Amino acid sequence: MTATIVPAGLAGTVSALLDVGVSDPGRFARLCGLALRDNPRRAHLVVSRVLGKHVPVAPAEVLAAAHAVGDAVAAVLGGEVPGLVIGYCETATGLGHAAAARLGAAALSTTRRVHPGVPVAAAFEEEHSHAVAHALQPAGPVGLDAPGPLVLVDDELTSGRTALNTVAELHARWPRERYVVGTLLDARPPAARAAFAERAAALGVRVDVAAVLTTALTLPDDVLARAAAARAALPAPAPIPAGAPGAVRVHEGLWPAGAPTTARHGLTAAGTARLHAAAGTAAAALAPALAGSRGVLVLGTEEFVYAPTVLAAALAGRLAGVPVTTQSTTRSPVHAADDPGYALRRSLSFPAPDDPSRTSRVHNLADPAAVPAHGPWSDLRADDVVVVVDAPAADAAPLAQALRPFAARAVHVVPVPLWEPAP
Numbered sequence: 001m002t003a004t005i006v007p008a009g010l011a012g013t014v015s016a017l018l019d020v021g022v023s024d025p026g027r028f029a030r031l032c033g034l035a036l037r038d039n040p041r042r043a044h045l046v047v048s049r050v051l052g053k054h055v056p057v058a059p060a061e062v063l064a065a066a067h068a069v070g071d072a073v074a075a076v077l078g079g080e081v082p083g084l085v086i087g088y089c090e091t092a093t094g095l096g097h098a099a100a101a102r103l104g105a106a107a108l109s110t111t112r113r114v115h116p117g118v119p120v121a122a123a124f125e126e127e128h129s130h131a132v133a134h135a136l137q138p139a140g141p142v143g144l145d146a147p148g149p150l151v152l153v154d155d156e157l158t159s160g161r162t163a164l165n166t167v168a169e170l171h172a173r174w175p176r177e178r179y180v181v182g183t184l185l186d187a188r189p190p191a192a193r194a195a196f197a198e199r200a201a202a203l204g205v206r207v208d209v210a211a212v213l214t215t216a217l218t219l220p221d222d223v224l225a226r227a228a229a230a231r232a233a234l235p236a237p238a239p240i241p242a243g244a245p246g247a248v249r250v251h252e253g254l255w256p257a258g259a260p261t262t263a264r265h266g267l268t269a270a271g272t273a274r275l276h277a278a279a280g281t282a283a284a285a286l287a288p289a290l291a292g293s294r295g296v297l298v299l300g301t302e303e304f305v306y307a308p309t310v311l312a313a314a315l316a317g318r319l320a321g322v323p324v325t326t327q328s329t330t331r332s333p334v335h336a337a338d339d340p341g342y343a344l345r346r347s348l349s350f351p352a353p354d355d356p357s358r359t360s361r362v363h364n365l366a367d368p369a370a371v372p373a374h375g376p377w378s379d380l381r382a383d384d385v386v387v388v389v390d391a392p393a394a395d396a397a398p399l400a401q402a403l404r405p406f407a408a409r410a411v412h413v414v415p416v417p418l419w420e421p422a423p
Contacts, residue, residue: 010034010369013341014044017230021218028215032185033343033368036227036234036335043219043227045334046156047343048184052309053091053155054334054344054363056297056325059312065184065212066095070102072210073151073182081105082180083148087263088162089113089134090331094305096153097263099182101272105151106142107263110134112331113303113354118265118421124162124169134166139421142266144170149178156185157209158217160196164207171205179207186211189218234337238346238378246385246407248400249289250393254282255416261307261390265421276310282414283314289412290315290384293322297382299403300328301353301389301396302360307416308388315386325382329362329399336363338378343368345377350402353391360399365406381405386412390419 010033014020022028033047033055047054050065073082082105087096093109100107111134114120118137121144138144150170152163163181171179186209188196200207220226255261259278260271267275290296296315300308305328312326329352336347345368352360366380385407389396393415403411 009341010047010049010343011341013234013339014230014343017233018043018223018226019220020044022215024213024215027213031213035342035344036231038333038335040224043223045332045344046158046185046187046217048155051091051095051155051184052305052326053328053330056327056364056367059298059309059316059324059326062094062309062326063098063313066098067102068212069095069153069182069184069210070099072212073099073180074103076180076208076210077149080149082151083146083176084108084142084144085151085153086110086136086166087153090303090305092154093263093303094300094309094328095155095184097267097272097306098309099151099153100263101269103151104269106146106266106268107272108136108138108142108266109263109303110136111264111303113264115265115421122169122173124165137264138266140266141268145174148176149180150176151180151182153182155183157181157183157188157211159192160188160209164196164199164203167200167205167207168203171203175205177206179205180210181207182210184212186214187217189216231335234335234342235339237336238338240405241379241381243379243381243405243408245404246410248397248404248411248413250413250415251286251289252393252415254285254414256281257417261416261419262304263306264303264419275307279307279310280314282416283311283318286386286412286414287315287318290319290322290386293319293383293409295382296322296324296384296386297365297406298324298326298386298388299362300326301387301391301399302329302331304328304388304390311388311414312386327362327364329360331360333361334363340371340377348402350398353389353396353399356395356398362403381408383407383409384412385410386414388414388416390416
């Protein structure tokens with residue numbers, strides 16, 4: 001089914017229901033939409049249109065957005081290469097890794113998927129999240145004592161408390177002169193900016209912010225009550241597509257043995273280059289199975305975002321004329337509603353491949369701003385959905401089954417080895 005994309009309206013529904021003000025609505029609409037959280041502590045969710053998390057987007061756009069974060073950091077640092085770039089799980093693991101690649105720096109991500117054989121070097125809290133605990137588990141040549149500026153990458157800043165919690169934890173044990181927080185969106189209100197500066201000063205350290213877009217979201221005092229009423233007023237989530245479900249195909253052994261897949265335990269710039277080469281090899285092996293497709297969606301799984309995005313980019317280079325998009329699954333529960341001005345129109349739940357006792361989710365599975373040439377938005381789907389997962393294929397089977405209605409031809413499961421740090 002063909003469709004056109006009209007992104008400008010994806011903040012309109014929530015803005016009207018909650019009375020949210022945006023200081024730069026034009027640029028904000030090009031980068032973001034708004035949805036409602038199923039979280040009693042927070043009313044809304046900023047949904048990035050370029051992150052490749054909740055909204056499917058071309059992999060080249062995902063990487064370009066991350067490179068823009070890297071360039072903003074480079075401008076703040078005056079060309080100095082950071083000692084380490086840390087991306088926050090789960091949303092910014094891919095963003096941080098891609099920004100590190102742009103900067104030629106080592107990459108590390110926080111994790112909630114703690115490896116039992118690797119010491120937890122540091123842990124801290126994300127106060128506003130549905131899942132608050134973060135751990136850092138560097139191993140091998142990447143360490144938290146790396147000299148030079150340390151860069152923290154998140155997709156958005158609404159208060160900056162998470163970044164400063166991280167700085168406080170790290171600076172007490174591995175002090176350095178300078179930190180930079182890189183982000184796609186700096187939406188801190190004036191009071192939060194002042195509190196950020198005061199706490200950084202109290203820590204006795206320089207913390208700069210480098211953002212692709214700086215704006216301010218203003219919320220009414222009764223925003224949580226408005227959000228509860230808004231959830232009740234919105235329509236139901238979009239149903240699954242009406243077409244026949246696709247088959248499931250498992251592609252074992254596409255990722256080269258021994259090649260890294262993630263920065264969960266740290267990757268040097270050379271390690272990231274090896275990851276890119278492995279993604280190219282896997283894409284070359286997978287591309288024949290996607291020949292003739294009219295659209296491919298590549299799904300990463302929760303924290304495992306960067307390698308699937310690079311694989312998607314490699315597939316786009318091999319499948320001439322085939323639209324390739326990418327997004328990933330998530331732990332985040334969000335209120336879904338089939339409304340053309342709303343950024344999350346559908347949500348699926350399934351057992352998480354890395355821990356089947358826990359629920360994972362995927363949202364949208366088609367661009368929420370798409371306007372079909374005919375038929376309802378809910379019937380939009382790719383011909384082929386490629387699930388890239390660092391867990392056994394059998395553990396990804398419930399996810400593959402849930403995705404079958406969203407693939408007109410097939411769901412392709414691509415398991416890759418769980419990246420084990422060197423002993």
